[in-house]
Amino acid sequence: MRIAIYPGTFDPVTNGHLDILQRSAAIFDQIIIAVAEDNYKKNLFSTEERLYLLEEVVKDIPNVKVEKFSGLLMKYVRTKGACAVVRGLRAVSDFEYEFQLSMMNKKLNEHVETIFLTTSSEYSFISSSMIKQVASLGGCVKGLVPNLVEQALKQKYKKKYRG
Ligand code: COA
Numbered sequence: 001m002r003i004a005i006y007p008g009t010f011d012p013v014t015n016g017h018l019d020i021l022q023r024s025a026a027i028f029d030q031i032i033i034a035v036a037e038d039n040y041k042k043n044l045f046s047t048e049e050r051l052y053l054l055e056e057v058v059k060d061i062p063n064v065k066v067e068k069f070s071g072l073l074m075k076y077v078r079t080k081g082a083c084a085v086v087r088g089l090r091a092v093s094d095f096e097y098e099f100q101l102s103m104m105n106k107k108l109n110e111h112v113e114t115i116f117l118t119t120s121s122e123y124s125f126i127s128s129s130m131i132k133q134v135a136s137l138g139g140c141v142k143g144l145v146p147n148l149v150e151q152a153l154k155q156k157y158k159k160k161y162r163g
Helices: 015-025 047-055 073-080 092-108 128-136 148-160
Strands: 003-008 030-036 064-069 084-089 113-118
Touching: 003 015, 015 030, 015 084, 015 148, 030 073, 047 064, 047 148, 064 113, 073 092, 084 092, 092 113, 092 128, 113 128
Parallel strands: 003 030, 003 084, 030 064, 084 113
Antiparallel strands: none
């Protein structure tokens, strides 16, 4: 059984993430989406909210499950018996950071490969931050995020403005 981990912050999950996920689910027997609990980003959605949104949007893909993790990614990968980490590359600008990350991860566990998939062109310009910025200013993010995420963003920003 070839298990791969797809790690990230997913604040929130976008159609770009789903594109990478669907394609990697066709390559591996099982994909575990690993939602980073502690990172240096100021997240809009709590860990539980990010998990819920992901679980809902991937529920029809049978070989995908969603979990949270904290601490070193490579420790988590080992506990899952995974052989690979999947990452998406949107543009050349992603490469340097991803290259560093994969090198460090290789140093920490030489038995795990990082597999890069290029994000489909229609999603290559989006990031979670950009989605949040547009949504916070009342812009339309339809088609760039799942409908459920679009609704969740509307709720968040409605509450923020009220509060
Ligand atoms: N479509 C749309 N957006 C995409 C994307 C795609 N296909 N691929 C990446 N992105 C965006 C994300 O939305 C995110 O945008 P944001 O910065 O605006 O939030 C950005 O690209 C990169 O984020 P993400 O893929 O979530 O990675 P990350 O840098 O937030 O987290 C971890 C990377 C969690 C995997 C990494 O920090 C980690 O492994 N942490 C654990 C600690 C550890 O082991 N450290 C040592 C490793 S060197």
